[in-house]
Amino acid sequence: MHRLFKNALGLRKCRAFAHDESGALIIFTLYILMAMIMIGGLAVDIMMAEERRARIQFTIDGATLSAADLQQTLEACDIMEGQFRSAGFANVHVNHTRNGAQYESCGVAEPDADIAVDVASVEGIGYRRVEAEASIRVPTLFMHWVGIDYMDLPVSGAAEERITDIEISLVVDVSGSMGNPSTSGETKIFELRKAAKEFFTAVVKNDPDDDSAITSVSIVPYYHTVHVGEDLLDQLNANGGTVSVQNPITNPPGLTSVQSEQQFSSCIEFTPNDFKSTAITPSQKLTRKAHFAYGSSSTRFPNYLQFECQEDRFDTRYAANSRPHIMVHRTEKSQLDAHIDTLTASGNTAIDVGMKWGVALLDPAIQPAVKTLADDTTIPVPSRVNDRPANYWVPSVSANPQDETLKVIVLMTDGVNTTQYGQTTENQYPYINFKNSPAPVWRFKNWSTHEGKRHDRWSVNRNMEWYDQYLIYVPGNSWSNRWYRPGDPNTSWDDQWYSTSEIPWDGIAQMDWVDLLDDFHVDYMAEFFWDEAERYYHSYYGWSTREDPMEDKLKASMITQTNWWQANTNLSEICAAARAKGILIYAIGFEVNTGEGPMRDCATEGDAYYFDVSGREISTAFAAIANHINQLRLVQ
Template structure:
């Protein structure tokens, strides 16, 4: 017994095995943690695969363009991924212009190592919701109708624009309202005979309704309806018709030809107006963009509200444009061109305002066919010693056409510049009234050419490019999303569109019928399909 006790006592005092025991414990702990990590990584890989498939499935199912049963679409996606057994529920909520798809699921994963710790399985949950709907959307379509858009180009553009309208506007909607403003442009933007009543164009004349802006106006998005806009002169730079009663091709179109349309939600009306667009004139993308952006600026709201009172805008849109910080409003500009900015013209100031040197005797009739004209070629002090050139044909010699009184005497009246150039093209006035006096030495060459070229450049192409860049920048600063299309445009136009777009992904370089697919693609982006959970 004493020997055994001594052995036990001696063993108890030995410490050589302590490290070995600790190492065994540590090895078991490391193996446990490593095994748990393997199970957790397997769990996360399975969960990520299921969640990713659920996300893709609900996105496809919520797409308003697909006509299959949304539940079947989700099931098909999951089955093809080998996850058909994980779905626990698919819910669909849809209306006239929206669809929300919700899918939930879970998968049980048998553990390899964690079961030693009492966890036999891990459950990976999945939940995804996707929704496509048209929110409160405001869109300006800025459409090039310049002369180069003639033929197949404008036909393709009209088809594309009409399909765009069909895609983004869902009538009888119970989920938000989409309105479109049409801004056709060439060398000018025509407010039209109706819309011009809701902005403040200067009272120079009432023949046509186009405005001009200083360069500083392009630094901001607003056009305040209560602030006066300089009215563009009414003139024809090219006509030589000396017998007309009114110019046939004014720089700014008359009436509602190619006029703007503001915040309409009526597909039929919008498409009818698009169909009426025809090509002609120079290209002023900056003016088109200025108006397109202004119609999205809340400064325009008083004009839209007044139009709603007059039944030109639906009551639901009476408070548009929304403020830029309205969380429920989205604003877009879709601008396209097939060209590049060219020169913009207006009448010279001394030919735009005031009285001309032409007198008219209307013979007391409403007919213009018997009107008689005379040009004052010398204006002396007093009233009785001036010299007038009588235009009408006479049996007298040419020199007898120069008289001390205008043709018609006291019945003649002095024409305003506005009246004169609204009746005859600038070249026609020069040929009709100034050619003979010029050759006879009564009118200087400078005077003759000043009338012949009575209009002058007010903005050249490069200046218009700068103005376009400024207004595009101002729009993007306010959160307006700009889609820009170069439609068979030259390099200058492509560059301008690329710089105007919100990003390179918002810029499109297209040809021919590709414009239809491009407009459709933009419309699909506006009808934003988005994963909301």
């Protein structure tokens, strides 16, 4: 019985122990604690590994950049080893492959090295690329508890410097506001000249004996137009030819033929459609801007007519106001500097026209013209650019655009597009087509020899003056008043009328509109020739009455305007066309207070390639652009 009682008591104790849960939380806490230690240890191991990886990544990046520098004389493996040791990694081994072959002179095999780096360098004329890979093994402090003794982390980097052929169009504003003071205290154009020459120093580093990688720069100065220059226009289709005059005047004998393109100006008139294309081809028909002075404080030559396309024709009338032409693909800094120093400021602003020429000089369509200039030893375009502009980058031919010629435009302005003046549609008005039509004006061939003399019917009771050389033909008048000679523009008493029989036919010659407009600005020509005599021939020429001023009608017949809105549209079109061809466009707004939008819109990647600067900051902008062109690029 006693034994049976003891057995029952023991059974009750066993059952109580089995149901007793006291102390269970301690076991659970131990498991949680172990898990927390593992998670914290994992974070510590990862943090330590990442810190080491970041140090090695930074070291590899710096070493590849330094080794890829074309001016670097040390071998890539020596640079890599030196960088790692300087960073505190003493036990490192670098394996170097150079241009696909093992390079033996760097390092000694160290199988137990803490860090092994494989370096591959490829270099040739004008480029060097360095790639590096390393696999580092970092011992773990906590993760080895779960069987992970090491963490293997791959690190890689690459850098490249490549001096490719570079073509640059520097398109710069030389409008009147560029003559205003800058915030620097100097004029804006002074700051432009200085910054541009510093830019040339940075980017034009051509080896005279090495044509494998050349930088050429074209300069396109613009105001309300662009002076192309006869050398370039002679290679393009802008000279026209001789055309027959329709229904020439025979009594007295007049012009029977004229030149279809005047040769007084080398500026080109573009239509909106022209801005949709980057190309100007040698066969493309170009229309020269009309030779006229739209307005002037002066009345007539000889000294101060402000022509829309102000050319220096070795004539004292124009030399003071002549403008520099486009400089085509130069490779010598001295030539570029000298051209920049000739820039002067005046006129309105036509950013679109400047950009059109800047882009055209990078488009391969104009290459035959550049080749002709480069092959002509009498023209200072270097022979080494006779294959420029190069073809655009074609992705199907080359995977890397930098394997091809880099094409760059630097576009600078200090304002916004303003009004441009041009010519009307050809034959829009029947009485005037100043491009290629005879004018109803004859001139004495040797009028100056008559100064101080009296000539019967031709005498005006005074010495002969410049205004005595012109005769106006009025076919609608009677025979006795068929010819009109304006007298002193300040009086009306000595104007003369003549019959056809009184005209010395062999001593006069008919003028065309271009020659006539070379002597007078538009307003004054209208007033001098026709204001007094208008009532006599308005029915013939289509003019109405004196209440509707003659000069306004004449001016309207030959002048059209491109307003700022159309110019902005043109600019947007040509910039988009250039970007589509892979041309890099840097835009500089120099103390532009309003209207930055068109320039930002033009630049590659918008704000990333647009610089808003003032004063001496323009030099900083040019320096940043030069650095970006030349920069050493991390490519991985």
